[in-house]
Amino acid sequence: MDLFLQQVFNGIMFGxxxxxxxxxxxxxxxxxxxxxxxxxxxxxxxxxxxxxxxSTIGLGYWLGMIVSVAAMGVVGVIMERIVYxxxxxxxxxxxxxxxxGSLLFLESFALVVWGxxxxxxxxxxxxxxxxxxxxxxxxxxxxIFGAIALILGLHLFMKKTILGITIEAVAxxxxxxxxxxxxxxxxxxMTFAISAGTAAVxxxxxxxxxxxxxxxxxxxxxxxxxxxxxGGMGSIPGAIFGGFLLGLIEALGGGYISAAYKDxxxxxxxxxxxxxxxxxxxxxxxx
Amino acid sequence: xxxxxxxxxxxxxxxxxAALLLPWYVPxxxxxxxxxxxVLYAIAASGMNLIxxxxxxxxxxxxxxxxxxxxxxxIMTKAGIVFWLALPVSALIAAFIGLLIGLPTLRTRGAYFxxxxxxxxxxxxxxxxxxxxxxxxxxxxxxIPRPSPIPVPFFGQIEFFTQTGMYxxxxxxxxxVLFALYRLVxxxxxxxxxxxxxxxxxxxxxxxxxxxxxxxxxxxxxFIAGLAGGMYAAMMGAVSPSAAGYMLTxxxxxxxxxGGMATLPGPVVGAFAIPVLMEFMQFLDDYRMLIxxxxxxxxxxxxxxxxxxxxxRLNQKVAAWRQQKFPESDHASR
Numbered sequence: 001m002d003l004f005l006q007q008v009f010n011g012i013m014f015g016x017x018x019x020x021x022x023x024x025x026x027x028x029x030x031x032x033x034x035x036x037x038x039x040x041x042x043x044x045x046x047x048x049x050x051x052x053x054x055s056t057i058g059l060g061y062w063l064g065m066i067v068s069v070a071a072m073g074v075v076g077v078i079m080e081r082i083v084y085x086x087x088x089x090x091x092x093x094x095x096x097x098x099x100x101g102s103l104l105f106l107e108s109f110a111l112v113v114w115g116x117x118x119x120x121x122x123x124x125x126x127x128x129x130x131x132x133x134x135x136x137x138x139x140x141x142x143x144i145f146g147a148i149a150l151i152l153g154l155h156l157f158m159k160k161t162i163l164g165i166t167i168e169a170v171a172x173x174x175x176x177x178x179x180x181x182x183x184x185x186x187x188x189x190m191t192f193a194i195s196a197g198t199a200a201v202x203x204x205x206x207x208x209x210x211x212x213x214x215x216x217x218x219x220x221x222x223x224x225x226x227x228x229x230x231g232g233m234g235s236i237p238g239a240i241f242g243g244f245l246l247g248l249i250e251a252l253g254g255g256y257i258s259a260a261y262k263d264x265x266x267x268x269x270x271x272x273x274x275x276x277x278x279x280x281x282x283x284x285x286x287x
Numbered sequence: 288x289x290x291x292x293x294x295x296x297x298x299x300x301x302x303x304x305a306a307l308l309l310p311w312y313v314p315x316x317x318x319x320x321x322x323x324x325x326v327l328y329a330i331a332a333s334g335m336n337l338i339x340x341x342x343x344x345x346x347x348x349x350x351x352x353x354x355x356x357x358x359x360x361x362i363m364t365k366a367g368i369v370f371w372l373a374l375p376v377s378a379l380i381a382a383f384i385g386l387l388i389g390l391p392t393l394r395t396r397g398a399y400f401x402x403x404x405x406x407x408x409x410x411x412x413x414x415x416x417x418x419x420x421x422x423x424x425x426x427x428x429x430x431i432p433r434p435s436p437i438p439v440p441f442f443g444q445i446e447f448f449t450q451t452g453m454y455x456x457x458x459x460x461x462x463x464v465l466f467a468l469y470r471l472v473x474x475x476x477x478x479x480x481x482x483x484x485x486x487x488x489x490x491x492x493x494x495x496x497x498x499x500x501x502x503x504x505x506x507x508x509x510f511i512a513g514l515a516g517g518m519y520a521a522m523m524g525a526v527s528p529s530a531a532g533y534m535l536t537x538x539x540x541x542x543x544x545x546g547g548m549a550t551l552p553g554p555v556v557g558a559f560a561i562p563v564l565m566e567f568m569q570f571l572d573d574y575r576m577l578i579x580x581x582x583x584x585x586x587x588x589x590x591x592x593x594x595x596x597x598x599x600r601l602n603q604k605v606a607a608w609r610q611q612k613f614p615e616s617d618h619a620s621r
Contacts, residue, residue: 037401097587101584103537106580109577261417264410264414271403278399
């Protein structure tokens with residue numbers, strides 16, 4: 001029973017990270033219809049920027065986190081402007097390939113700057129508490145509550161602010177939004193900034209527990225795709241629900257069936273679901 | 288497109304002669320090894336180009352099918368099956384798994400297909416690293432025998448124990464694959480591939496079975512990847528999970544895009560030029576992928592047809608300019 005609860009706790013922790021990363025991805029996919037294959041690598045870069053600001057420069061964990069999230073927002077804007085905007089009018093296939101290009105670029109950028117050795121950000125809250133036989137560190141709890149706070153904040157932003165509503169308008173109908181005078185390019189930039197920023201928040205919360213490595217973004221980015229497709233492209237509740245679900249499946253599958261194959265479950269589930277329903281679980285008909 | 292001008296034919300002949308004479312002017316064993324690998328990569332990239340360039344389906348599992356061919360030959364030849372049987376059988380296995388995967392996933396479109404194939408590629412990579420009984424886990428399989436000699440009446444036998452023998456084998460397969468692709472792509476059936484790429488609903492409405500077309504293209508591409516992978520195993524004498532990894536897929540993607548998507552020479556040019564360039568850029572070390580990532584983005588934005596496409600456009604411009612300047616000499620030049 002203790003093992004079960006411990007696995008559930010870990011599953012919720014990973015799930016909350018997956019949920020935030022998938023949220024950022026689903027926003028971009030809903031708006032631009034572009035699979036940003038480099039999204040996981042934005043998460044990776046966010047982790048490294050936290051290391052840079054918090055440890056190398058010495059701003060400390062919390063200030064470093066704020067600066068790295070802001071910096072990632074800028075990275076998102078630059079990425080949209082340089083990589084994706086010129087491809088707006090070209091066939092979609094070109095944007096996928098550009099996404100793979102930016103993925104390779106970001107990964108080797110981290111490799112060149114920080115090396116292939118794993119780096120560690122000192123854990124700011126290493127204290128451990130025990131509740132009902134589950135061991136949990138403060139940092140792990142922080143991941144869960146940080147994620148919940150971010151999700152709530154993002155929800156309020158999307159529903160209550162003008163900018164949030166314009167993002168939704170563009171996602172629903174790009175041409176229609178243009179006709180009502182929304183600057184679609186500016187909205188795209190903003191969405192990329194938010195998307196990259198949320199990836200950086202997820203990285204900032206989780207990386208003090210694990211090691212940083214240039215390749216850590218690849219698998220996470222793909223899992224975010226699995227979640228987004230499960231939950232429906234552009235659907236925010238779908239991304240959150242899918243994230244927690246995947247976290248639990250993995251923790252329990254990894255704990256009880258096979259740790260080496262835990263990633264296979266997630267990707268296998270995706271292939272299975274798309275085989276049965278080619279537009280995803282909640283996906284709308286392709287236009 | 289069907290009849291090439293004389294100078295293009297001469298260019299192809301010159302390249303063919305250069306390829307056939309290669310062992311004589313590349314004495315350095317290391318460079319020769321790279322060139323031989325390039326031939327294999329050119330085969331695999333040509334297969335990817337059939338799916339990606341001509342049919343417009345972004346497959347990101349090509350490395351996995353290359354790996355299936357490699358592991359197939361490795362396991363079968365270690366079990367005592369002769370290479371000449373193991374190679375076609377492993378390519379057929381790759382094609383069959385391609386069929387099994389293609390059947391459900393080709394119903395998806397665009398981004399979904401790219402993601403689902405990427406996921407499949409990663410699954411194959413993980414399995415090849417963890418299924419220790421079959422694949423030897425992360426260490427892979429060592430000591431794969433070279434192909435057995437082919438006896439030729441009145442002549443002796445063709446041996447493959449030297450690197451040169453393997454080079455000619457790879458080159459022969461590359462030429463065979465290119466010829467098959469040439470006949471396929473420029474046939475009426477091949478035109479349906481491009482119809483599907485350019486406008487799938489329209490292709491559907493003029494009576495093309497788009498699903499079957501995509502499936503044929505995908506399975507053929509996987510077969511070619513398996514063929515290249517099988518020869519890779521025999522040539523290297525060892526396979527490891529990196530021969531089935533998704534980085535390999537991305538390398539093929541770079542070859543196809545930088546060389547020229549949807550052109551037959553494009554992937555071949557890419558597969559030869561880029562590894563050789565990388566060798567010359569050895570001093571740049573980790574910066575190489577940084578440069579190729581940025582190049583991939585720039586090429587897809589500004590020259591979506593890659594190097595070969597760019598050259599063709601230049602060629603057309605020169606031809607148009609000449610026609611304008613010397614309108615009467617146009618027929619003479621052909």
